[in-house]
Amino acid sequence: MRFDLLTPRAIVAGALVIAAFMVSLCGVVVYQARADALDRARDTTRNIALIAERDIERNFELYSLSLQAVIEGIxxxxxxxxxxxxxxxxxxxxxxxxxxxxxxxxxxxxxxxxxxxxxxxxxxxxxxxxxxxxxxxxxxxxxxxxxxxxxxxxxxxxxxxxxxxxxxxxxxxxxxxxxxxxxLDYFHELFSGLSLGPHGSIALIGRDGVMIMRQPYAAEVVGRNISQASTFKRFMSAPEGSFTGKSTIDGVGRLYYFKHLSNLGLIVMVAAAESDIYATWRRRTLVIGSLMAAFAVAFVALALVLAGQLRRRMRAESELALLARTDGLTGLNNRRTLGEILDQEWRRARRTRSVFSLLFVDVDRFKAYNDIYGHQAGDDALAAVAKCIGENLRRPGDSAARYGGEEFLVVLPDTPAQGAEAIAERIRLAISDLHIEHAESEFGCVTASIGAAAWIPEDDGDMTAVIRAADQALYASKATGRNKVTLFGRQPAHAPFEGAPG
Missing domain, CATH: 3.30.450.20 (PAS domain)
Structure with a gap:
């Protein structure tokens, strides 16, 4: 089964797939940007900790040498x-x-x-x-x-x-x-000069869990023992490392980096608040996400509009094609379409050696009906007759067409003479049962005469032969009193079917 890429449904489905892909791609980029922001923050906290570590170790080394010099002098x-x-x-x-x-x-x-x-x-x-x-x-x-x-x-x-x-x-x-x-002013000044963001934190902690200094500074925090805090337990798990967690002091979620100053028995901790790490990322994500969402919605909306236009165009083209193939008054196939159907079915019947049947339907005394009741009533009567013909064709392969004026032709593939005659009789009765008043008719209402012919095409056979046979059967119905069905046909050996005009 071929999938048409230019159908309205395919256009909308394609737009949804493209929009979903763009949104997904945007999501991947945004997620990667978030991971990059975390990596940058991790590098920043490590660098800040390194600055603090080197400053503290250098000064402590000088003080230690001074103490050693004093002891040697003593x-x-x-x-x-x-x-x-x-x-x-x-x-x-x-x-x-x-x-x-x-x-x-x-x-x-x-x-x-x-x-x-x-x-x-x-x-x-x-x-x-x-x-x-x-x-x-x-x-x-x-x-x-x-x-x-x-x-x-x-x-x-x-x-x-x-x-x-x-x-x-x-x-x-x-x-x-x-x-x-x-x-402790030394550590306070050192830490306050390091850029940590609005909610960042840096601290110097003893290995026993006693807080020596913390930025942001709070006097009540200095000297506090945090050895039972979950963050401190993570500090003691390795010589250095990084993790995310919530502070037991202020409850702020942060990315922690810590390092042990092994020679001094101290721990330097630098923490960047998650709200600061992702602040720029959130703003950019909001802008990019909003633009991408708006673009995706606009893209899908445009596809819907295009699909609607295409649907209306296809419907109009279909209607035009239908109008080009159907009779505007009766809704049946027109003469042009009839020619295509006859040629196709005749070829198929000749190829498969199957029976090919035709019905010629003609409304009796239709000129007189038009003269008495007017052309509008005549058109209504023809439409009603066409409806009766269409309703009595049960198989998908059967078709009917307006042949001209008040004449209709019914094509019945794979239908033997008896079947064609039965269908013709149903059509005749249905038209008669409409009881459309007709003062000039001997039956008092609109009736139709039908000629039927059944044929098995030969390799060199001509389709016009069966059309002439059905037409002759129609004239036989007219000549013998109207409002009747007359069958004309022949067997494969060109012998007439039983039930020929009589």
Missing amino acids: HNPEIMGASPKLRHEALFDRAATASYLGSILVLDETGRVKLDSLTDEPITMSFADRRYFTVHRERHDAGLFVSDPYHSRLRAGSPSIALSRRISKPDGSFGGVAMVAIR
Whole structure:
């Protein structure tokens, strides 16, 4: 079965397929753009974390070297035997005056201040309760220790953390601690200078889960233990990584990147809010999606309009073709179409050696009917007669045509003489049963005379022979009283059929 691409249904179906393909393609592009936005955000958070990591590690390394220099100086008798001013200059280099850096203190084994980088006369105060002191007293291998946030006793409660190292006596016993305080303002300024988006976040967290600093800054968050948070558990699952999740602090969904600063026991976390990551993507998706949807709808609407126009054109062409093949008054085939049908069926009958039958139907005394009742009534009568003929043709292959004036021709393929005569009789009775008044008719109503002929074509046979036979049978019906059926035919050996005119 051939599929016509120019039918209205095919045009609409094609438009729907094309529109669906365009929308799907747009969806794939938009989805890929979303994935690209996530990848860019992942790279950005990694780069920001790297910046923060390098800055923190560089400064902490400098502070650690300063503490190491202090410890080495304490063990140098020449330095410790010098005047207080020379000893101070030798022990505390210029790193002690760096921004955000508090005092470098040397604490003895009881936790009391032994040396202070900011003054030659250290204050009398004990820090034996601080974790940065007790950890070294309890462990000789603590190394560089980074404390949790605390409020400084020397700087009016300024939030700080401490870096501390153990001082060991010559015999290896605990001899005190060297420590330096770093104000949390350092991390606050560092993090606030990094671009994270309106809802982004960056934090420095101890491995014990204590929050050292977080941006956006909130004083109540500093020092909070988040070790039970699902995000922190993900931080502890690998040395570094990336994942999406919701913050336990503000409930915002973010893309997290984290990395452990293994030498310091700290974790740097950078998180970009999903709303910021996809903000530009959402705006572009809205614009592109709206335009694509509008284009798809317009495309389908245009196809519907085109299909409607094509449907109307095809209907008009079909009607014109039908008008060209049918009789305008009766709705039956016209003379031109009759010629095509006769030629086709005659050829088929000759090829298959089957019976070919014709009926000639003529309305009796039709001229007189027109003269009495007028041409309009005559046209109505012809239409009624044509309807009777059409309603009595039961098989798809049977057809009828207006031959001219009040004459009709019925083509009956594969129909023997008896069958043709039976159909003719049904048509005659149906016309008579219309009871259309006809004052000039001997029957008082409109009637029809019918001539029938049945033929088996020979190879050299002529179709006009059967037409003449049906016409002769019609004249026999007229001559013998009208309103009757007369059969004319012959057998294959040219012998007349039984029931010839008589």
